Amino acid sequence: MTYGDRLRKRWAVVRLLPQMQRVDVEWFYKYSDAEGYAKILRRLDPQFQFEVMFDGILIDRQNLSV
Template sequence: MPYKDRLESWAVIRLLPKMQRVVVARRRTASDAEGYCQILCRLEPTDQFIVVFDPVFDERLVRVRQ
């Protein structure tokens, strides 16, 4: 997993029907993600967007106890 992907932990998510969601964008800071979310809300007023902290999980970095 590239280092750049691990830096962008704030996700802008579009909420879909039936509890589904789509990650629309990832940003490095919460304020950047909030700003992008506001722009999307203005451009797509019928859709719902939220910002969540979603760190990228890399299984190679985690050791599982047995």
């Protein structure tokens, strides 16, 4: 794993939608930052459901063929 991979923002605040869909709202380096942001969003807009998710997939972007 390269240094750049370790610095990647892996914690996402997402808004949950019907039928198992989601919208990425913001990305963070630290879980605590993401959870704090999600808590603020829940207070500001209680009609939507916001959750924190971890993106643990490491992809070698240079070796991907489109």
